[in-house]
Every structure is written in structure tokens, then in C-alpha cells.
Amino acid sequence: MKEKNNESRRQFVKNSTLSSMAILLGSPVVFGAHLTSDIRPIGLSITDWNELPGKSNDLKVLNDRPINAETPAHLLNDALTPNDLFFVRNNGIPPKNVNAQSWTLTFEGESAKRKISYTIAELKSRFKTHTLNLTLECGGNGRSEYNPPAKGNQWTTGAIGCAAWTGVLLKDVLADVGIKSDAVYIGYYGEDSHLSGDPDKNSISRGVPIAKALESESMIAWSMNGQELPILNGYPLRLVFGGYPASCSGKWLSKIVIRNRVHDGQKMEGKSYRIPCDPVAPGAKVADEDMCIIERMPVKSLITYPKSGAMIKKGKKLPLQGQAWTSADSITKVEYSIDFGVTWTACQVSSVSNKYQWHRFVAEVDLPQKGYYEVWARATDSDDIRQPIILPGWNPKGYLNNACHRIAVKVV
Template sequence: MKSRRDFLKTTGGLVLATGGTWLAGHAHGADAVLGPAELPEGTLSASLLEALPGKVPLIKKSWRPPNFETPVSYFNDVFTRNDAFFVRYHLSNIPEVAAAGWQVKVGGEAVEKPLQLTLDNLKNDYEQIEIAAVCQCSGNRRGMFVPHVPGVEWGPGAMGNARWKGARLKDVLTKAGLRKDALEIVFDGADSGLFPATPDFVKSIPVWKAMDENTLIAWQMNGQPLPHWNGFPARIVVPGWTATYWMKQLT
């Protein structure tokens, strides 16, 4: 099996401002259900079962950025196993992040006490919460849309249900001294584009959602550390919101 480094060689963040905050072994055979036969022309030709390092064979939509869909037979269980969980990225360079040196930074004009948190800080300095939540790409089933629209041609498998464990985002923001006039929390991750001019991929959520009891900085998924392809060392979990807001590999 290829290592992650061989598969994809790669060449940041929580910032708070008055206007925003910155958080700088099962293989399917030929009978696997890949997706509905009525997908647009050209879609099924890209729907090949291929295995990323650490994953079972998934439905490949693109290599760079890596976008892989879960075969629907894995949805027979309540929780989607980690090695079968779909993979979605907007940028192509997905770095290997070592837990020992990783930190997430909390800063900006809207906090009074900027923080730099290690993985041990997240695990030991804050109450640990575990929730069940569905993570679903906002483009799930795009390949089945009529009329056809551009984008990754997902079938019904760009989703999964998991148990997520971590610290409440609100507890971290409170410790950082979040100002009352803060409006948005902005998240950034460690992934990057192929070229220096490629725009960064960042997302934000309003403060009211960031302060929800169930919005987490999660480091565990289904009782195990987050897989590399699903956000290790830590990601945001925003229950009820599509996966585009669930920023991975937080910096």
C-alpha cells in the first residue's frame, strides 16, 4: 500500500476580529453499489473504487484535490466506519501534520487573551464532549441534479454519521476573552493550493453558532483519533450545517 507521503507530496488558525474570528480492511467487490445508473454521462467513468492510504476502496471522484465517496452499502450501520468515511477537499496539498508539534492559534482583534493550544491542551484543559452528528458535503448528489450543474459529481455517498469528541468551541473562545461585539469566527486549515496564487480556503460561522453547546473542536472520531483524510489532528464539528463549515486540520 502506498504511504500518504508517496500518494500525495505536499509543498494555518483562528483569528478573531470585530468582524470575524480566525481559527488560523474491508474491500468491496464487483457487486459494490457505486451509485445510481442515471448519473450524467461521464460521471460513472470516474466512479472507480480506489483506496487512499488508510481507507478501504472508495468511489474516486478526483485525485487532486482528493475527493472520494463512500459506497452506500456502508450506510447499513448507524455510524460510518472511519476507514470508509468520505473524503472532501477543495485544495490539493494535504500535508502530514505531526501531533507533537501541532497548535491551533486563537487570535485577532476580538479576543483579549490570544491562545496557542496543543493537542494535549484540547484534551486535558477543557471539558470533553461527545456527540453524534452527520457530516454531509453540500454537494452531495450533485451528479444526480437535473439540469446538470458544475462541480464534483457526487452520488449519494458524500456523507457519513459519526461520534465526534472534543472541546466545545465556546469554552475555548470564552477562555480567549471573546469580545461581545465579535460577529464571525473564521477557520483556516493546513491544506494549500498547488500554486502560490491559489486562494486559501477559509470558512466562517456566526458567533451564535460558534457558541452553541454542540459546536466542537474535535480530535476524536468514533472512539479513535481523526483519520488523516478527515482532519487530523483536529477539526471543527458544526452539527446541522454542511461539511463545508467543518474545517479540517485546523491551524
Template sequence: MTRKIERSVQELYRDDPERADALAFGRRGALKGAALAAMGGAVGAAIPFAGTMPGGTLPALFSRPAAAQGTGPEILRMEGKGPLILQGERPLNAETPETLLDEPVTSARNMFIRNNGGLPDVPADPRGWKLTVDGEVNTKLELTVAELESRFPVITRQLQLECGGNGRSFYAPQTRGNQWGNGAISNGEWTGVRLRDVLQAAGLKPSAVATGHYGADPHLSGEPGRPAIARGMRIAKAMEEDTLLAFRLNGEAIPHLHGAPLRLVTPGWPGSLSQKWLNRIWVRDKPHDGPGMGGTSYRVPVRPIVPGSSNNGADFADLESMPVRSILSSHAHGSRLAAGTRALDLRGAAWAGDLTVQAVHASVDFGATWTEMQVAAPANAHAWQRWTGRVSLPADGYYEVWYRATDSQGRMQPHLPANWNPQGYGGNAISRAAILVG
């Protein structure tokens, strides 16, 4: 006689979620009996708040691999960089674990990597690197980095820089592109000149409505002159106070990997607008149409579409100000704490594109109740905001820290990523970090 082997909780939720719910939660929507014991055995601890665990919720320990499980992601090992999560090698892309973002100002070592093409050669004379500004301007400009610094006011700002696909991995069905968690974000201290000042020196014609950005990074095909990416933005954003032509990061020359000797920093909007190795800004009389523009590229539906459906993006709109998001930097997902731990001192960061963050809340009982955290003011506009707070734990066991931010217009991170789109932009769902006590 062959004995039937029951699937694990993880396998059951993956293969047959309806049966998993029926077995684990029953009709009343709370874990019961043997299923509760099985779930506790699977996570390696009792679940003190099992009674408030929403039906159909797969524990974060299963749905989000953790290094403590031995099933974590591949790690980038590169001189001068921290242990980042490798997202792809060609082009090179790597995500910063949230615990490495526990710095008020992100170090170059811990800054995420987002490339679209190859790395250009290191220039022999970085100060002689030349930027061309042309198109719908009265005077074409060709300025070296040294001339930019000597001719225009130099300013320093802490500025958030976030990939447009940050949070992409939370979408279901899965979308195309690097499966970022929350770590495609940085808050470096950038020094440079305002793009606005340079555009005013060139003299914008009345016909100027948008910019187009070009860099020296070669296309992966190797085709000479073919840009790896060339995105652009509305003139209004280009003329903002914090949109910079940057040549220093955290008081030092920008590392080559991050766009030296000159890069555009367009804070609060998708990081693809912050062109690395910048050598040309083309002022256009229409929205830019370079690679990375139009269709579904960095664009989201104006009206919701069916998740998983195909769409050419004809009625999509460009993703501009990034949605509100938060990170937990004090505790790694999958952390195991000492027996008897009865409180967690939490800290992290939150940001909201062009807006500010008005509140951050955390929960350890699967969202049944929420504790408000203390949110600091930003160092300046477009800088992230640090948050801190304490939550109580009634006993040893398995917990999940859920954390969410609310922006200055009252929009809160949703429980699931909203507005599904084929390339997974703007997915800013509430995050969950598994914690085991004892």
C-alpha cells in the same frame, strides 16, 4: 428498403421525452399495451405497479446507474478505506454508497472524503500541533492539541457531517461541482473540546460577529500561503454545545485523511465549515470573506431563480442548517432478490441539520401509497436517526423503494430538488432505489 430502428426507452426519454410519454403512457397517464411490455423488457421484469407509475417517470434503474447493470461509477481503491464512489482525484473526493452507511456510528473506513486542496504533510508531533485563536478577542491564544485536551473539558458526541453539495446530482439542469448522490454524509463519534470554551478563554470582544477557519491543506496551485478554503460562521453557531475542536474519531486518533491532528466539527451545517488540519480561527468583526465565502459559494437563492440561469449570488444567503434527508442502507440500488420475496425489511438513517426527524415513509408503488417507518431518537443532538420498517410486495417484478423524511417543523423531502442554484446546494429530493424480485 432500410428498416427503421426504434430507440430504446432510455434513449427515447433522453432525446424526446414528450414522444416517450405519448407512446408509453398515452393520454390517461398510465403505461399501456406494447409500451408496458417494452418497459418491462427494458427493466428485466414485469412492473406490478405500472398503473400508478407517474407519467414521465423514467425508471430509476435507467436514471441512476447501478453496479448490477455493469454501468456503475468508478470505485476508489485505497488502503484503509471502503469501496467508495470516486468523485474526483484532484482534489480527492469520494462518496459512500448508502449500503456502507448501515452502521449506527460511521467507521473511518466508510466515511466520505471531501477535500478542497492537497493533503498536508503528516506532523511529526501530533500532540504538539498548534491552534491560533486571534482577531476580535481580548487575548490571543496559541494552544497545542495536548494543551486543549488538558485545559478544557473533553466531550464525545455522535455528530452528522454532511457536504453542502450532497444530492447535487439530482438537480436538472446539472450544476457545477462533484455530482454527489446521498452518500456525502457521516455520523462519526467525535471527541474533543467545545469551541465555545476556547473562545470564552480568549475573551470575545463585543465586536465579534463571525469566525474564519484556516487549515494546513495546500492550495492545488502550489502557491505558498494560499488557503485551499477558509470558511466561517456566525458566532452563535460557534458557541453551540456541539461545535467541537476534535482530535479523536470513534475513540482513536483522527485519520490523517480526515483532518488529523485537529479538525473543527460544525454539525448540521455544510461540512466545509468543519475545517480539516485546523491551525487558526480568526474571530472577525464582519462575516468572513475567505475563499469559499460569498457569491454563489455555499449560498442559495433567497428567491427562486430560473433553473440553468447564471447568477452572481448577490442576493443569495449562506446555506446554514442542512435540509432534511434520508438514506436506505438495507438494500442497494439495483438489487435482485429471490423469486417469491413478498416483503422487504427496510432500514436506513435520516437527519435534518439543526432539527430532528419526526417521520420517515417508504413507498413501493411509485408514491401512490406510503408506509410509515419507525424512527429512533438521536443519540444526542446533531446525530442522525436510524429508521426501520417493512413493506409488502404483491408479486415478483420490478419495484422502486421510494423513501422520504420529514423534519420536526413538518418539512418533507420534495419529489424534485427545490431552489435550483448554480452550484447545486441543498438538493434533498426523495430518493428511489430499484429492486428486482425473481
């Protein structure tokens, strides 16, 4: 039923898009009905891409150069986020005409014992293949709520997703390359180009401390949910680090450098993906040298069913479903409140198959009388850390907002 609704909605969106095309072009689009959602007349393109390739029209596009699109909360209800619904956070322009057969990944750097390149076929044949369910969240997810406002893509709640990634463990490949004892960081380079088109500029080149690189869930992946990576999510090869800002998980991955210092690539320095080392008051000016790199992402949860705005009949129980995730070992508790945090009731929380997979939670919610309700959810992790119900500490770039999610519900 839900599928059907989506389908008809897509159809509606497509039809209305085509009618507006007709208005723009001054004539009806002949055979318009045969156009698939992947094709649009060239004259209408507003970006380098006619559409978001491989992506649902239900994603909310925040920016089209570079492409940034988030997933509405109610479309994140699957245990594993489908590829066409997985959010997109690009810093540059994805490569075109990618040839996965000839694609290589090169390892080098001050702390690499040797320089070596692998094709994807070599990665597949030389190292053990793993599939792990890993959650990726943009460090700026939730930015739109900060005040004073922070510049950048105004993510609400949808720069998050959890997929089954297939690839090799980074630590297995690093062992083959050889790491010198002075290694402290790895940095990545990808084949996306800078927005300016300048080939000498990287759009983004970040990384993680060596200890994170050597974790048993840190991957070089070529597949997402059993399919090729979507082009916007890094096809043909990418890094996946659960529990860290998703910007660490480099896409269109072509080079990894093993560094004897903290990696100094594009968006590692200045204020990018950094928060004040010491807490500051809202609106404070913070010098670059007082900003520290974000490592672990905070505990967070999202109500994914029902969609905000549900009206139910008095006497019915509201089925509540959602996802909860953390960079700690696991989620230990998810609670909901229907009275603005006065009382909290525990949800059922499912177990996970590996660290950094999000946990599903479900509950049957009693709404005692007619009227307007907000259902809030908050998660607690194995470090006994839980989500704030108002915003966490303000920071200049608006990162790490893990305030509890809220939906509006009416009993009629």
C-alpha cells in the same frame, strides 16, 4: 457474511490491480501478494497519494486532485460510519508529516479579546472532553441530479456520514479566549495547501455565525469513532459543526479567527456554498451579490439496506433500513412508498443521544405482487419540514438536493 464478501471483493480488486500493474510495468510484481492495500509501487502513483490513505477501496473516487470520494449508500448502514468509509471532500492537498505533539491551534481576530495558542495536549487538559455523534454532509451532496447540470464534484448520495467525534466544545475554548461583544462570525484556517502549491493561497477558509459556534454541539475534535482522525478527514485536529454544510467544519485546523464581520476567507464569497437569496428558475444566471450563504442543511434520508437491485421471492417481506438527519431538533417521521408516492407507510425511527446525530429507521415492506418496485423514503423533521420527492429548487452551484432516496427492487 457481509464482511467476508467485502473482504473477498477487496481481494479481487487488489489482485486485479496487481495484474494490471504487472501489465503496465512489463513484469510481474514480485511479492505482490504481500503488498498491503496501503502500498503501491511508486511508479504507478496517479496522485500525490498512492492510495486513499485510511480509506476503503469501496469509496467511489470522484476526483483525485484534490481527493473527493463518496460512500455508496449500502455502505452507510452502520449506526456510526466507520472511519475508512467516511466520505472525503478535500479542497486542497492535505499536509504531510504531521506532528500532533507540536500541533497548535491559534485564536485571534478583530473580535478576540486576546491572541492565544493551544497545543492539542493543552486542549485536552484545560477543557472538558466530550464525545458527540454528529452528522456531516457536504453542501453539494446530490449535485449530480440537477439540470441544467452544475459544475463541481458530481456527488450522488454519498457525501454524508455520522461519526462519534471526541474533542472539546468550541464554546468552552472561545470563553477562555474571550469574545468581544461585536463578534459576528468565526473563520478557520487549516494546513492543507492550495492545489497550485502557492503557499500564500488558502484552499478553503470558511466559518459559521457566532451563534452556531457557541452551540453545545460545536466541536474541536481530535478523534473519530475512538481512533485518530483519518489524514484525509483532518488529522490531527478539525472543527465539527453538525447541521451546516460540512465545508464549515475546517480540517487540519491551525487557526480560528473571531470576526466582527462575516468571514471573508476562501470559498466564503462569490458563489461558493451559496444559493440564490430569492428563488430562481432552472438555468437562471444569478449575480454574486444575489447569492446568500447556506447555513442550515435540509432534512434528508437514505436507504442503506438493502442495496439497490435486490431481488426477493414473492411472499417475503423486504427488510428496509436507513438513516435520516436534519438541522432541526430531530427527525419525527420517516415513511416509505412502494408505489411512487401514492401511499406512504411509517417506519420505526430510533432516538438519538444528541442533536445532529442521524436517526436510524427500519421497516418490513410488503411487496404484494411480482414485478419491479421502487422503494422511496422520505423524512419529516420537528419543524414539520419534509423531503421533496422530485428535486428541490435549482441553484447555480447545485447545492442542497434533499430529494427522497430511491432503490430498485424486484419480486420474482
